[in-house]
Amino acid sequence: MNATWLILKRELGAYVRSPLGSVIIAVSLLVDGIFFYTQSLSERLLSGEALQRFFYNASGVTTVAALVLSFRLIAEERQTKTFTLLNTSPVSDREIVLGKFFSAFCMVALLTLLSVYMPLMLFVNGKVSVGHILVGYLGLLLIGAAATAIGLFASALTRYQVLAAIVGAVIIGVMFVFWMLAKVADPPISDFVAAMSFHHVNFQPFQFGILELRGVAYYVAVTYFFLLAATKVLEARRWR
């Protein structure tokens, strides 16, 4: 676990020392803000509805930001050949993957939490449930964690960052449109496909401030699966 902490610290240091982290956070907040202003504040909506729209848009922004933060994590190190340092140190592949994951997730969590001023603005002229905000943010963190794990897995597959970004986007995109497939499939396949949807079925309850165990379990499972897959990819690479 010490190695995970070391890798996490180094990665966070790299975000601080390069403009990458601050640029991604700034752009995410800008886009969040534009969505919030145009879709939640510019119309006469109930507070709960405005909040629901905010979480809907923020989930998309968080997913994209998580992918941008994570697709470079391993691919870049392979490209610059610094990954050899980790690979030849007494560190397990699991510790490498966890260190990388938590570093990107910390950034995702930071940019998510920095957007909290937007829902808080609704308190000025509206009536908002604190529970709704907390559940919505839990959903954003969970979907951010899942997207980060997918990006990290894509990053472990190739040394080319652009390719990693494309692979990560394709995985998320396919999982995103599962709900469409569910519409045209027959039960029980449609139920299964709908349950696997990255956003639709699993994120909607968070949007509305409803904490459902199914959604939590889904995002935790997706995160775990892709982190495990990334670890196995690293292990397999040693045999190549």
Place this chain on the structure above:
Amino acid sequence: MIFIKDLYKYYGTRRAVGPLSVEIGKGEIVGLLGLNGAGKTTTLRILACDLLPSAGSVTVDGLDVSLEPEKVRAKIGYLPDTPPVYDEMKVGRFLRFAAELRGASRTALNRLVGEALEQTALTEVEDTPISALSHGYRQRVGIAQAVVHQPKLVVLDEPSSGLDPVQIKDMRRLVRGIGGERTVIVSSHNLPEISEMCDRLLVIGDGQIVAAGTESELVSRWMSGLTLEVTARCKDGSDAERVASELRAVPGVTRVDAQRAKEAGARIASFSVGAERDVRAELASSIVAAGHELLGLGRSERELENVFARLAKGVGLAQNAPLTDGSVNDSEAA
């Protein structure tokens, strides 16, 4: 310290290494010499647990690299062909990170980093970002990260690559300094770079050890005769042609080739002399007796280079068995 037995590594269906068997003792500085694509880097990556072997066994300090890679990695410091350094970090901070990653205790951290900085002459750039360093300094940082945790085995893959002559000289001194208690393996495709810093040379060709031994052992075993270089000032009324014919008359000399003079000056001539045995004394006597002035006489610097070129390309191996000394037993492979 290192036992490699019947090692094979395949990339897909292509054999990169194997069969390869070798033993390397504690405290040895061994040079792994081979042309590009001979299998040096793959062998070193397996030793450093960066890659796993396709077949065969590799043990480092009694630990199998396939079964206990994490324990092996704690005993190894590895510099790949490109130094694995993070550009955005400062030298001192990076070495601290590398040491901690290799399991150095917090109490010993400052001492270890200080010693590594001193050993690699990096103290003055401790607070400099790595991105601001020249190629030579980056290479030194690469070596510093390989030795900062004081490993038992240091593996350096072409550490002199891209360095200028002065830096290469410094690198030789540095590698020699790393040795002592530690075992050091250095790879190169450039013979002069490596022969001076190593106790023993392993010549690798087509993924197999084709020869092993000290520089003189390799030369005596693989050179058919000696090549000597002679420089003399011809006496008045004489010329290079006449000196050459006098040299040819010395018993044991097989050929004499005139070369461009190694020194500037009137009537100075240089020769490359092929001989069946060491005839330096006879050559010296002959030149002096004929009234010429002997300015230089020694073994050719290119002697070992020629041996290496022949071995690496496999020229003449079929006619010369056994291929290796007692510590290497893959002669059947060649």
